[in-house]
Amino acid sequence: MKANAVNLIEKEWILPGNRTCPGCALSLAYRHTLKALEGQCIVTVPASCATVLHGMYPITAVNVPCVNTPFASTGASATGLVAGLKALGRKGITVLAFAGDGGTHDIGIQSLSGAAERQIDFIYICYDNEGYMNTGNQRSGSTPLGAVSGTTPVLGKQQYQKDMTAIMEAHGLPFVATCSASYPLDLYEKVKKAKTIEGTRFIHIHTPCPPGWIFPFSDTIKFGEMAVETGLVVLYEVEDGIFRLTSASESIARKGGNLQPVREYFTSQGRFKTITEEQIDELQEWVNARWKQCLHRATNL
Amino acid sequence: MGTRDCNHICDESSPGIGEAGKTGEWRTHLPIIDDKKCTASKLNKPTCFLCWLYCPEAVMTKGIPPSIDLEYCKGCGICAQVCPVQAITMIAEEKNIG
Amino acid sequence: MAIQRKSNMLIIDGNQAAAIAAKMSRVQVVAAYPITPQTPLTEQLSLFVEQGELKAEYVAVESEHSAMAVCTSASIVGARAFTATSSHGLAYMHEMLHWAAGARLPIVLACVNRAIGAPWNVLNDQQDSISQRDTGWIQIYCRNNQEIMDTIIQAYRIAEQVHVPVMVCYDGYILSHTEMPVDVPEQADVDRYLPPYKPHTSLDPADPKNYNLVTLANPRIGVDGKLCHGYMELRYLLQEALQNSRETILQAGREFNDIFGRDYEHMFWEDRNDDAEITIVAMGSLAMEAIVAADMLREEGIKVGVLGLRVFRPFPKSDVVQALRKSKLIVVFDKNISYGSEGATCSEIKSALYGTYINASVRNFIVGLGGRDIKARELVEATKKAIASLKETVINPDYPEWICQI
Ligand SMILES: Cc1ncc(C[n+]2csc(CCOP(=O)(O)OP(=O)(O)O)c2C)c(N)n1
Numbered sequence: 001m002k003a004n005a006v007n008l009i010e011k012e013w014i015l016p017g018n019r020t021c022p023g024c025a026l027s028l029a030y031r032h033t034l035k036a037l038e039g040q041c042i043v044t045v046p047a048s049c050a051t052v053l054h055g056m057y058p059i060t061a062v063n064v065p066c067v068n069t070p071f072a073s074t075g076a077s078a079t080g081l082v083a084g085l086k087a088l089g090r091k092g093i094t095v096l097a098f099a100g101d102g103g104t105h106d107i108g109i110q111s112l113s114g115a116a117e118r119q120i121d122f123i124y125i126c127y128d129n130e131g132y133m134n135t136g137n138q139r140s141g142s143t144p145l146g147a148v149s150g151t152t153p154v155l156g157k158q159q160y161q162k163d164m165t166a167i168m169e170a171h172g173l174p175f176v177a178t179c180s181a182s183y184p185l186d187l188y189e190k191v192k193k194a195k196t197i198e199g200t201r202f203i204h205i206h207t208p209c210p211p212g213w214i215f216p217f218s219d220t221i222k223f224g225e226m227a228v229e230t231g232l233v234v235l236y237e238v239e240d241g242i243f244r245l246t247s248a249s250e251s252i253a254r255k256g257g258n259l260q261p262v263r264e265y266f267t268s269q270g271r272f273k274t275i276t277e278e279q280i281d282e283l284q285e286w287v288n289a290r291w292k293q294c295l296h297r298a299t300n301l
Numbered sequence: 302m303g304t305r306d307c308n309h310i311c312d313e314s315s316p317g318i319g320e321a322g323k324t325g326e327w328r329t330h331l332p333i334i335d336d337k338k339c340t341a342s343k344l345n346k347p348t349c350f351l352c353w354l355y356c357p358e359a360v361m362t363k364g365i366p367p368s369i370d371l372e373y374c375k376g377c378g379i380c381a382q383v384c385p386v387q388a389i390t391m392i393a394e395e396k397n398i399g
Numbered sequence: 400m401a402i403q404r405k406s407n408m409l410i411i412d413g414n415q416a417a418a419i420a421a422k423m424s425r426v427q428v429v430a431a432y433p434i435t436p437q438t439p440l441t442e443q444l445s446l447f448v449e450q451g452e453l454k455a456e457y458v459a460v461e462s463e464h465s466a467m468a469v470c471t472s473a474s475i476v477g478a479r480a481f482t483a484t485s486s487h488g489l490a491y492m493h494e495m496l497h498w499a500a501g502a503r504l505p506i507v508l509a510c511v512n513r514a515i516g517a518p519w520n521v522l523n524d525q526q527d528s529i530s531q532r533d534t535g536w537i538q539i540y541c542r543n544n545q546e547i548m549d550t551i552i553q554a555y556r557i558a559e560q561v562h563v564p565v566m567v568c569y570d571g572y573i574l575s576h577t578e579m580p581v582d583v584p585e586q587a588d589v590d591r592y593l594p595p596y597k598p599h600t601s602l603d604p605a606d607p608k609n610y611n612l613v614t615l616a617n618p619r620i621g622v623d624g625k626l627c628h629g630y631m632e633l634r635y636l637l638q639e640a641l642q643n644s645r646e647t648i649l650q651a652g653r654e655f656n657d658i659f660g661r662d663y664e665h666m667f668w669e670d671r672n673d674d675a676e677i678t679i680v681a682m683g684s685l686a687m688e689a690i691v692a693a694d695m696l697r698e699e700g701i702k703v704g705v706l707g708l709r710v711f712r713p714f715p716k717s718d719v720v721q722a723l724r725k726s727k728l729i730v731v732f733d734k735n736i737s738y739g740s741e742g743a744t745c746s747e748i749k750s751a752l753y754g755t756y757i758n759a760s761v762r763n764f765i766v767g768l769g770g771r772d773i774k775a776r777e778l779v780e781a782t783k784k785a786i787a788s789l790k791e792t793v794i795n796p797d798y799p800e801w802i803c804q805i
């Protein structure tokens with residue numbers, strides 16, 4: 001049976017009263033990730049807002065075992081957990097790496113790529129708030145074109161986002177998927193599926209961040225949805241090389257494939273205050289081209 | 302008194318609710334659920350629960366009507382936004398008025 | 400009762416000795432990355448694993464930073480972890496070395512000492528491990544291949560008892576690639592000496608704990624109402640563990656002797672120091688060269704002894720003072736340099752002597768950097784120069800002399 005809000009497990013593994021900002025999508029995404037794993041996991045977390053979520057010694061805000069590890073080391077830390085569990089003969093525990101976009105696209109890409117190439121048996125989740133939020137919002141490899149940040153303060157970022165999911169797919173992984181915190185049931189299903197697969201599984205989650213993107217706390221879900229409806233984020237999974245659109249992206253494709261224009265997404269977030277009309281047009285073209293590729297690749301339409 | 306009796310030799314933490322304190326104090330706006338509008342209440346059966354689904358804080362329960370732990374609710378207002386029948390309204394906290 | 404022991408002498412190089420020692424210590428996770436001159440050790444361990452001689456997870460990581468990250472995470476779930484590196488590899492691990500010690504994980508690392516760039520140089524000195532002096536690891540230096548074998552086995556005993564990682568250092572090429580006779584212990588004896596690792600950490604979904612969270616400057620009350628440490632108290636405990644590890648190190652050495660018949664109840668090695676007026680101090684294989692130099696000086700009637708540093712961290716201050724109490728002149732040879740100051744072991748010796756009744760002169764020579772050959776004759780000449788400097792200004796006593804051709 002497909003998960004829905006009514007039948008979804010009520011037990012929580014993140015505890016009320018954690019340190020994330022109000023309306024934080026990372027918190028929502030992590031909440032449903034842990035539900036999908038039913039807490040039967042060991043997590044490794046690099047420096048990030050997820051570290052802050054986990055709490056301050058001697059109290060943690062999560063009900064799962066976790067190791068905090070240096071920023072660049074997430075993939076290797078997961079490798080060590082897997083190797084240690086194997087050496088000790090401990091079975092039935094999923095190793096989960098839960099890292100931000102900076103920890104994934106940038107400083108952690110080496111250790112992640114190494115672990116993926118070795119086909120280490122773990123789930124790697126990158127929650128993507130499109131910047132170094134823990135240090136107060138500086139640009140990352142995943143900050144979109146046109147966004148201002150602490151290190152792109154005046155002109156906004158001049159480069160496109162790095163397509164990390166494509167990079168991970170190129171490692172020949174058995175399962176890669178994209179998610180959005182605004183579609184928690186899709187996220188839940190994907191993590192649940194990933195749990196049953198062996199090898200390195202990579203999941204990317206788009207997680208809007210109210211203070212970093214500059215929009216009201218209450219609009220987190222709205223901006224996540226807009227990103228999907230405009231095609232800036234496409235929800236898909238690739239299992240053993242088979243590409244499927246899922247959730248809202250699948251519905252849009254089935255209903256004729258018409259995306260919403262990207263314009264409003266950019267004009268309604270404070271971080272895009274300096275974006276130019278040309279940049280918006282460029283981004284629209286980029287979205288259109290990628291959407292075409294996705295429709296072409298999709299095997300489930 | 303010192304920490305000699307603490308038997309940790311490294312940073313080892315245990316789970317606890319309210320790790321960041323009573324985060325309800327962060328709230329500027331309070332969510333109020335209108336029983337008369339909430340679908341679960343109206344039908345008196347477990348249904349909808351989208352507010353519960355989208356709550357980033359895990360402070361809601363799937364009751365009829367859903368209830369919110371106001372000790373920890375940070376007042377983000379996501380529940381009010383996602384409710385398909387506008388059964389939740391955010392009202393300014395007393396302490397912030399005036 | 401005399402212990403009847405079977406001898407199993409092999410002629411092996413230092414890297415082979417280290418590999419066999421790791422295998423006999425029944426390490427469960429090995430993660431390493433090749434670098435000269437450590438490479439053969441890494442290859443040997445992967446061979447042991449692939450041939451089924453060592454039941455362990457061998458992880459061919461993509462970097463040394465990852466090698467240590469694999470070790471810390473494997474150790475935190477309770478596995479006995481081993482890695483080895485040299486030079487740039489150790490430097491690349493720097494961040495993770497702090498984490499291993501900070502989380503009190505009993506990892507053992509073999510550091511095959513090599514010079515560090517720029518410029519490139521693959522030959523021996525001790526700049527690499529000395530640069531990691533303040534990461535909170537116990538550091539033990541070996542003089543020969545037998546010591547490499549024995550020290551790695553002891554290192555696990557020590558590490559797992561005091562919950563501090565141990566770096567076993569030995570000189571690249573001079574030991575790593577030089578064959579010597581090594582008495583290889585019986586596995587049953589090693590098992591008797593080294594019980595399986597009992598972790599102090601627990602990663603279990605049934606009783607979830609979090610490690611290495613953000614820690615406040617001040618103590619904080621936990622969920623059970625008890626006051627827990629602040630960051631500074633945790634640092635104090637690490638310092639205390641190293642300060643107090645001397646007893647454990649000596650006991651591990653004593654019990655090693657009981658089982659294997661080789662005595663390691665020493666923080667350092669001494670040679671003819673009892674009646675010495677002049678003591679030469681050196682660390683690692685250089686201490687062997689120093690003994691040859693002492694022979695030559697003694698033939699000339701100069702009363703010279705040798706102090707071969709073994710345990711560099713914790714630095715055995717009071718033992719050193721005791722050993723140097725009769726010395727009038729201490730000549731320290733360092734295969735490292737703290738730029739703008741002096742050799743690291745010289746600073747340690749001076750600081751140990753400060754405020755004691757010993758009023759010996761200390762002279763420091765920097766030698767052997769980047770594989771520069773060190774002849775016993777050069778140590779003799781340097782010692783004579785140091786003696787002369789007591790009367791006339793032949794060297795600057797504030798800064799070290801360098802034995803090189805500038
Ligand atoms: C080696 C190292 N460099 C820099 C930092 C500082 N730092 C901590 S978190 C962070 C940014 C994290 O960004 P991301 O991974 O996207 O996670 P987010 O905070 O956005 O959730 C940085 C730069 C660090 N902890 N370690």
Ligand code: SF4
Nearest residue numbers: 020021024049133209
């Ligand atoms: S800065 Fe953004 S990602 Fe970080 S806790 Fe706040 S809302 Fe969440």
Ligand SMILES: [Mg+2]
Nearest residue numbers: 100101129131
């Ligand atoms: Mg980020």
